[in-house]
Amino acid sequence: MNTFAENLFGEVPxxxxxxxxxxxELDTRxxxxxxxxxVSVSFDGxxxxxxxxxxxxxxxxxxxxxxxxxxxxxxxDVITGKTRPDTGTVFFxxxxxxxxxxxxxxxxxxxxxxxxxxxxxxxxxxFENLExxxxxxxxxxxxxxxxxxxxxxxxxxxxxxxxxxxxCNHQRAGILSHGQKQWLExxxxxxxxxxxxxxxxxxxxxxxxxIERTAELLxxxxxxxxxxxxxxxxxxxxxxASKVTxxxxxxxxxxxxxxxxxxxxxxxxxYLGG
Amino acid sequence: MKLIGLGTDKIGTTVLxxxxxxxxxxxxxNLATPADSPLHFSAYTVSVLxxxxxxxxxxxxxxxxxxxxxxxxxxxxxxxALGGYAMGMYLMRQIGTRGVYGDxxxxxxxxxxxxxxxxxxxxxxxxxxxxxxxxxxxxGLLAFVFGWLAFRSRVTGVYLSIITQALTYALLLxxxxxxxxxxxxxGLTDFKELLGFNIQSEALRSVLLMISGVTLIAVxxxxxxLVNTKLGRVVTAIxxxxxxxxxxxYRVEMFKLWIFVFSxxxxxxxxxxxxxxxxxxxxxxxxxxxxxxxxxxxxxxxxGTLYGAIIGAVLVNYSKTVLTGLMPEIWLFTLGAxxxxxTVFLPDGLVGLMRRRLQxxxx
Numbered sequence: 001m002n003t004f005a006e007n008l009f010g011e012v013p014x015x016x017x018x019x020x021x022x023x024x025e026l027d028t029r030x031x032x033x034x035x036x037x038x039v040s041v042s043f044d045g046x047x048x049x050x051x052x053x054x055x056x057x058x059x060x061x062x063x064x065x066x067x068x069x070x071x072x073x074x075x076x077d078v079i080t081g082k083t084r085p086d087t088g089t090v091f092f093x094x095x096x097x098x099x100x101x102x103x104x105x106x107x108x109x110x111x112x113x114x115x116x117x118x119x120x121x122x123x124x125x126x127f128e129n130l131e132x133x134x135x136x137x138x139x140x141x142x143x144x145x146x147x148x149x150x151x152x153x154x155x156x157x158x159x160x161x162x163x164x165x166x167x168c169n170h171q172r173a174g175i176l177s178h179g180q181k182q183w184l185e186x187x188x189x190x191x192x193x194x195x196x197x198x199x200x201x202x203x204x205x206x207x208x209x210x211i212e213r214t215a216e217l218l219x220x221x222x223x224x225x226x227x228x229x230x231x232x233x234x235x236x237x238x239x240x241a242s243k244v245t246x247x248x249x250x251x252x253x254x255x256x257x258x259x260x261x262x263x264x265x266x267x268x269x270x271y272l273g274g
Numbered sequence: 275m276k277l278i279g280l281g282t283d284k285i286g287t288t289v290l291x292x293x294x295x296x297x298x299x300x301x302x303x304n305l306a307t308p309a310d311s312p313l314h315f316s317a318y319t320v321s322v323l324x325x326x327x328x329x330x331x332x333x334x335x336x337x338x339x340x341x342x343x344x345x346x347x348x349x350x351x352x353x354x355a356l357g358g359y360a361m362g363m364y365l366m367r368q369i370g371t372r373g374v375y376g377d378x379x380x381x382x383x384x385x386x387x388x389x390x391x392x393x394x395x396x397x398x399x400x401x402x403x404x405x406x407x408x409x410x411x412x413x414g415l416l417a418f419v420f421g422w423l424a425f426r427s428r429v430t431g432v433y434l435s436i437i438t439q440a441l442t443y444a445l446l447l448x449x450x451x452x453x454x455x456x457x458x459x460x461g462l463t464d465f466k467e468l469l470g471f472n473i474q475s476e477a478l479r480s481v482l483l484m485i486s487g488v489t490l491i492a493v494x495x496x497x498x499x500l501v502n503t504k505l506g507r508v509v510t511a512i513x514x515x516x517x518x519x520x521x522x523x524y525r526v527e528m529f530k531l532w533i534f535v536f537s538x539x540x541x542x543x544x545x546x547x548x549x550x551x552x553x554x555x556x557x558x559x560x561x562x563x564x565x566x567x568x569x570x571x572x573x574x575x576x577x578g579t580l581y582g583a584i585i586g587a588v589l590v591n592y593s594k595t596v597l598t599g600l601m602p603e604i605w606l607f608t609l610g611a612x613x614x615x616x617t618v619f620l621p622d623g624l625v626g627l628m629r630r631r632l633q634x635x636x637x
Contacts, residue, residue, distance in 0.1 A: 080521060107523035119518040121511040128507050138524045140532045144505040192522065 026110065026195065027094040028058040033196060033226045034079065039088030040250075041074055048074040049085065050250035056196070061222040063237045064230045065261075066247035067270060072230045073116060075247070076198045080113050081106045092196075108138065110195035114188075114202060116230075118181035122174030126165050126184060129173050130156045133188035156191070162217070163187040178205035186217070196226045203236055215239045246270070285628055286498070289581040290491060296323060297487020301480035320479045321551050322595060326588045327486040328548040331493060333571045333587035334580060335540035340569070341578035342501055343533050344513030346431075348565050349438030350541050352445050353413035355559035357542025359449075360412055362462035362555040363396060364405035365473070369466050382464070383457045393455045402469060409546040410539040417538030418531065425527035425534075430516070439562045446560035461556025468550050479551070486547045490584070493540055497580050500536075509533055570613045576623025585624060 026033075034056040041049040049071045056062055064072050077083035078090060081103040090098040098106055107113075120129050134152060137143070148156070160166050163183040168176060173184060182202060189197055199218070203211045211233075218227060218240050231237050237244060237258065244261045246253040248270045254261060261267055303313045304320060332354050339345045366381045375385040379392055398404040420441060424434055452458035471478045500506050511519050512526055520526050549555045558564075567590075575586020590609070597605045620627055 082517070103517075103520040104523050104525045107521050113521050115518070119515055121514050121518070123510055123514055124507055131504065132507060132511055132519075132524075133522050138522075140505065140525075140528050143508055143524075143529075144500075144503050146504040188522070 026092065026096060030094060031055075031057050033058040033093055034228075035089070035091040036075075036078070037089045039078060039085045039090060041071075041078060041083055041085045047250050049078065052088075052247075052251050054245065054252060056226055056228060058226055059223045061218060061227045061240060061242065062229070063241035063244045064228060064247060065232070065234070065237060065244060066253070069249075070247035071250040072247055073200060074250075076113060076200055076228075076230070079106075079196075079198060080111060104138070107192070110193075111198065112189050112192045112194035112196070113198040114182075114185050114200055116200040116204075118178065118185050118205075120173040120176070120181050120184050120188070122172060125170050125172055126160065126168050126176070127156060127170060129184055130159055130187055130191050133191035135191065135193045159187045159190050162190070164213070179207060179210050182206060183210070183214075186214070194225060196228070197221070199227060199229045201231055202229065203231065203233060211236060284632060285579075285625060286581050289584055290494065293327075293487055293491050293494075293584070297327070297484050297491070301484040304480045305477060317476050317479060320476070320483050324479065324483040324486050324551040325548060326591050327483070327490050328544045328551070329571070329591050330584040330587040331486070331490050331544035331547070332541055332568055333575065333583035334490070334493060334497060335537040335544065336568050337572050337577060337580055337583035338497055338500075338537045338540070339534055340572060341580075341583070342506065342513060343509045343530060344516075345530060345534065346435045346569070347438045347534070347537075348435045348562070348569065349440075349442035350537075350568050351562075351565035352438075352442035352560055353417060353538040353541035354545040354548070354564075355442075355445070355449075355555065355557075356413045356416065357409045357545030358549040358555040358559060359456060359462065359545075360399075360405055360408040360542070361546035361549045362465075363399040363408075363456075364402060365465040365468060365550060366462050367396070367400040368468070369464065372466050373464070381457070381462070383452075383460065384455070387452060389455075396455070406546070409542050413538040413542035413545075414535050417535045421531040421534040425530045428527070439565065442560050442565050443562050446557050446562070449557035449560060457556070459557065461554060461558075462549075463554040463556070465550065465553055473550055473553065482547070482551050486551070489543060489547060493543070494580060494584070501580070505529070505532070567609075570609060572623075574612060574616050574623055576625030579623075579625050582623050582625035589624070 032055040034054070036052060036054040039049050039052045040047065048069075052071065052075070054075075064075070066072055074083060078085050079098065081098065081101055084099065092098050092106075092109060092111065096109060098111075101109065121132070124132070131148065134148075134156065136146065157166075160169055163186060165176075165180060165184060165187070168180070173181065176184060182205060186199070186202065189199070202218075203214055206214065215236065218229065221227060229237075229240065241258055243255065244258050245255045246261055246264075246267050253266055253270060254264050256264070300315050300320060300323065304315055307313045332350065335353075336347065336350045339347050339350075369381065371378050373382040373385075375382055377385050380389060384392070399408070420438075424437065429437065448454055449456050449461075450459055456462065465473045467473050468478060471481075501510070508519065508524055508529055512524075512529060516526055519529075545555075545559070568587075571586040571590045572583045573586070574590055575584065576582030590612075593608070594605060597608060616623060622629070
């Protein structure tokens with residue numbers, strides 16, 4: 001299992017940094033890598049997030065569940081800079097204020113996202129999709145004269161193998177099946193070598209086998225990357241999660257292991273109504 | 275060849291060969307044979323062909339922003355006209371004392387307006403190289419300022435299209451004014467010579483045709499290379515899923531700006547090649563209708579292929595020349611009808627049709 005992740009990332013950088021606090025550099029010495037405090041977002045009076053506070057530890061694999069409209073996707077929008085909260089603070093480590101940054105800056109800082117609806121570039125090949133995601137200098141002129149070196153080529157090939165798309169390497173992403181697109185997007189996430197991966201409904205449209213492999217992959221990354229998974233499939237959540245957060249009406253209802261959460265009377269009430 | 279992916283691309287290769295043939299054989303024949311030789315093309319043919327090639331260059335520039343980056347720019351004609359004006363200003367200053375009023379410094383229209391000295395923005399245009407720099411710099415600068423404001427505020431889709439129309443319309447109105455100092459309604463005309471050569475001479479016309487062809491080929495190859503770089507792929511990705519590209523860490527607005535400015539510069543070069551061949555530049559080149567026509571060329575030829583824009587521009591303009599000669603009143607109706615038919619039945623344009631035929635004949 002461990003070698004699986006090592007294969008993916010080669011040398012895995014230590015999540016905890018040195019002892020000096022440097023403004024703008026990721027500092028996770030206090031444990032959490034993501035701090036959301038008292039975050040509220042409202043759309044036309046509807047409170048999508050309601051004074052939500054949430055901490056994600058460095059290296060942890062966290063699952064988020066909750067009924068529709070609980071604010072799971074809005075939460076990801078806030079973290080990645082797509083939506084600006086009305087109030088609250090969002091910090092990446094101790095020093096990086098995510099509310100001061102836009103989407104590309106946040107992505108480059110190391111917070112990457114897989115969307116609910118698989119968002120791959122249909123007109124480009126599988127290889128090219130991954131090439132675009134590859135961690136690199138992403139300014140215009142540097143992109144114009146960008147050449148992949150052998151090592152990077154190998155890395156892309158490795159990821160293609162991991163996501164099981166070797167046979168489709170030079171096919172356009174548009175002709176892939178839904179499950180394959182999901183995997184391609186997960187591959188794009190891996191290419192970015194993120195510190196935090198936000199994964200929105202990763203297994204929708206996947207076969208049983210693909211689901212098992214997704215769980216295997218996410219578990220293998222635990223410890224090296226912080227991963228936040230939003231998923232409806234309880235069986236899947238149970239198979240990967242050590243800690244589950246239940247969202248309800250824009251706030252955290254409860255947190256704990258899957259068993260604790262499932263036996264919490266408030267959770268039962270929220271899910272079953274009553 | 276591999277770098278620009280032409281080896282396997284039959285249509286692209288054919289277009290290149292035809293372009294090379296037109297831009298070399300015709301001028302060489304004309305320069306080498308006497309006027310009564312059967313190998314001699316008429317001055318009219320030469321200048322019309324030269325004009326088509328500059329339109330093809332203009333179409334190419336639009337295809338880059340529209341076909342590859344998804345920016346439906348309806349003001350591409352503005353950059354073309356600005357490039358044309360820059361060249362026109364050089365040609366005006368070459369007239370010298372041969373103008374109607376014989377003023378050594380001021381163009382005729384300024385003398386007519388009782389202006390005493392040359393406005394500051396006309397300075398330097400007596401130098402050909404300075405004018406050439408302006409041909410790309412002025413459209414590029416306008417595209418930069420406009421694009422910077424529009425793309426940073428994330429103006430997209432129809433809204434962007436409308437403000438590009440407004441941009442070219444505003445320039446049309448501005449250039450109509452005599453006080454602007456660009457000849458007002460009449461524009462710039464009565465050119466005498468280019469780099470010391472008589473602008474009416476057949477030899478210069480042939481050379482201009484050749485230069486237009488060579489420029490088109492060079493820009494075509496440059497664009498082919500460009501769309502096959504990583505930047506080209508980022509731009510294509512922006513066309514299909516703009517917000518997703520942001521989450522990969524690319525500054526979408528900078529990429530749009532880059533490609534928009536680059537395309538405006540190409541349009542400027544096209545305008546500069548156009549003006550000496552038609553002998554006039556006036557504000558009507560800024561008319562919003564012109565910019566719409568460019569979109570139609572590219573749509574008919576086939577978007578996102580580069581050579582589709584070339585084929586479309588040449589075919590539509592050839593039809594225009596023929597039809598406006600025969601029945602001028604039906605031209606706009608024909609153009610509209612063809613545009614609708616192509617949009618409905620050939621969304622990939624003529625090039626898409628050719629590709630399908632080629633594939634069928636292979637299988």
